[in-house]
Amino acid sequence: xxxxxxxxWRQLWGTFFGKTWPMWAGGILLALLNVCLFxxxxxxxxxxxxxxxxxxxxxxxxxxxxxxxxxxxSHTYGLLxxxxxxxxxxxxxxxxxxxxxxxxxxEMFKGLLGGILMALGATLGIGCTIGGFLSGWAALSGGGIIxxxxxxxGTYIALRYLLWEMENLPKMSMGKSYxxxxxxxxxxxxxxxxxxxxxxxxxxxxxxxxxxxxxLAMFAIIGLVIGIILQRSRFCIVRAFREPFMTGESxxxxxxxxxxxxxxxxxxxxxxxxxxxxxxxxxxxxxMVWVYPHFWxxxxxxxxxxxxxxxxxxxxxxxxxWRAGEGQVKLWFSALGFMLFAPLSKKFIVPGFAHMLxxxxxxxxxxxxxxxxxxxxxxxxxxxxxWYVFVKWNERxxxxxxx
Amino acid sequence: MDVNVDKTLDxxxxxxxxxxxxxxxxxxxxxxxxxLELLGTDPGSKADVPGWCEKTGNxxxxxEEDGGVYKFFVRKS
Numbered sequence: 080x081x082x083x084x085x086x087x088w089r090q091l092w093g094t095f096f097g098k099t100w101p102m103w104a105g106g107i108l109l110a111l112l113n114v115c116l117f118x119x120x121x122x123x124x125x126x127x128x129x130x131x132x133x134x135x136x137x138x139x140x141x142x143x144x145x146x147x148x149x150x151x152x153s154h155t156y157g158l159l160x161x162x163x164x165x166x167x168x169x170x171x172x173x174x175x176x177x178x179x180x181x182x183x184x185x186e187m188f189k190g191l192l193g194g195i196l197m198a199l200g201a202t203l204g205i206g207c208t209i210g211g212f213l214s215g216w217a218a219l220s221g222g223g224i225i226x227x228x229x230x231x232x233g234t235y236i237a238l239r240y241l242l243w244e245m246e247n248l249p250k251m252s253m254g255k256s257y258x259x260x261x262x263x264x265x266x267x268x269x270x271x272x273x274x275x276x277x278x279x280x281x282x283x284x285x286x287x288x289x290x291x292x293x294x295l296a297m298f299a300i301i302g303l304v305i306g307i308i309l310q311r312s313r314f315c316i317v318r319a320f321r322e323p324f325m326t327g328e329s330x331x332x333x334x335x336x337x338x339x340x341x342x343x344x345x346x347x348x349x350x351x352x353x354x355x356x357x358x359x360x361x362x363x364x365x366x367m368v369w370v371y372p373h374f375w376x377x378x379x380x381x382x383x384x385x386x387x388x389x390x391x392x393x394x395x396x397x398x399x400x401w402r403a404g405e406g407q408v409k410l411w412f413s414a415l416g417f418m419l420f421a422p423l424s425k426k427f428i429v430p431g432f433a434h435m436l437x438x439x440x441x442x443x444x445x446x447x448x449x450x451x452x453x454x455x456x457x458x459x460x461x462x463x464x465x466w467y468v469f470v471k472w473n474e475r476x477x478x479x480x481x482x
Numbered sequence: 483m484d485v486n487v488d489k490t491l492d493x494x495x496x497x498x499x500x501x502x503x504x505x506x507x508x509x510x511x512x513x514x515x516x517x518l519e520l521l522g523t524d525p526g527s528k529a530d531v532p533g534w535c536e537k538t539g540n541x542x543x544x545x546e547e548d549g550g551v552y553k554f555f556v557r558k559s
Binding site for chain 1: 494495496497498499500502503504506507523524525526528529533534537538549550551
């Protein structure tokens with residue numbers, strides 16, 4: 080290979096793994112993959128992963144009867160989340176950004192607490208920032224709007240707490256920390272080589288394992304790619320809600336808006352056309368995919384609790400996965416809290432909570448039933464435009480930014 | 483980097499949003515012209531720190547990396 084060719088390959092590699100991708104690019108790609116997941120079987124979601132993982136743990140420990148649960152590798156979302164984590168690991172390796180980062184004890188505790196709150200919020204409210212919001216808006220669900228309001232409230236309160244904690248409980252974020260297995264210097268190649276090897280291995284392993292199961296094969300492959308894109312673009316919905324109140328920077332909200340716009344368009348086409356259906360009943364069932372019975376109080380309560388948890392943890396359900404893959408041990412604790420508490424909440428807390436709430440507080444609201452398909456899509460686009468205007472104005476004036 | 487550091491802020495092990503919150507607080511308590519060295523391990527800080535500097539009008543002097551630890555140099559305006 081001549082020097083020019085070597086230089087070209089190096090440049091190509093550098094484009095993808097030399098630095099972080101813009102968040103809007105990650106957002107658009109992730110939304111396209113979400114449309115693919117919907118076409119394969121069902122949209123992207125985050126909390127289903129932890130519920131499945133947790134149920135498998137409880138089942139293995141023979142604590143409460145979970146005879147109906149699927150093993151992780153046979154469950155669409157258990158598998159999707161696992162490959163997302165491994166994809167993020169591979170992405171971090173290829174970008175030479177992997178390291179085992181062990182934070183001070185107070186931070187690990189916050190990770191665990193954040194995970195527990197997210198588990199509670201996602202099960203009570205039905206949905207997380209991906210399933211209930213990113214996919215929920217794309218699904219034209221009214222509950223998704225309320226969930227977003229809840230996230231905003233929870234994030235704001237948690238940010239005020241973090242600022243207070245910094246002044247009054249500084250020891251929570253101080254203390255011994257460790258960084259192991261980081262890539263050393265410019266010459267280190269073990270990480271990128273391992274990252275490529277891992278990616279190839281995962282594709283081959285799962286491609287062969289699911290030769291006779293298209294759905295699981297696609298969930299595995301799409302999960303892997305989602306993981307790489309998440310880590311490379313550092314796509315973060317927590318930042319989208321939190322940043323306007325913190326630095327006022329608009330990159331994160333705009334990245335999420337890009338994902339929402341593409342998702343809404345793609346999902347609306349699928350639902351409007353009744354893709355893959357041949358009867359009115361099936362078309363209606365497709366239309367109601369990812370429209371949960373949580374409008375409006377249930378989504379508000381669950382969303383607020385989830386918003387608190389994700390901000391304290393420093394990552395939402397899916398943010399926890401990609402940061403865990405990058406080696407951030409705080410988020411390992413967040414994942415642990417989430418997966419251990421979610422099945423408990425689902426089994427012991429949600430039934431009583433749902434029974435206590437009146438009917439009108441937990442409705443399925445499908446916006447096209449009110450505004451028609453394109454009217455409903457327009458409602459969401461107007462919300463995005465209003466959010467954009469606010470975020471840009473706040474960036475310029477710093478009116479709501481704390482730092 | 484050849485620069486006189488007035489204060490060092492150790493944010494190793496901390497992840498988003500803690501490094502930026504602590505950076506903002508530390509800079510607030512410094513005098514104009516003083517230089518802060520921030521140590522961190524969150525890859526997100528590579529974009530966050532220069533971004534915060536640009537946004538708040540503080541001067542980002544540069545970054546060094548050594549075995550997973552990033553050193554950021556910020557001069558208060």
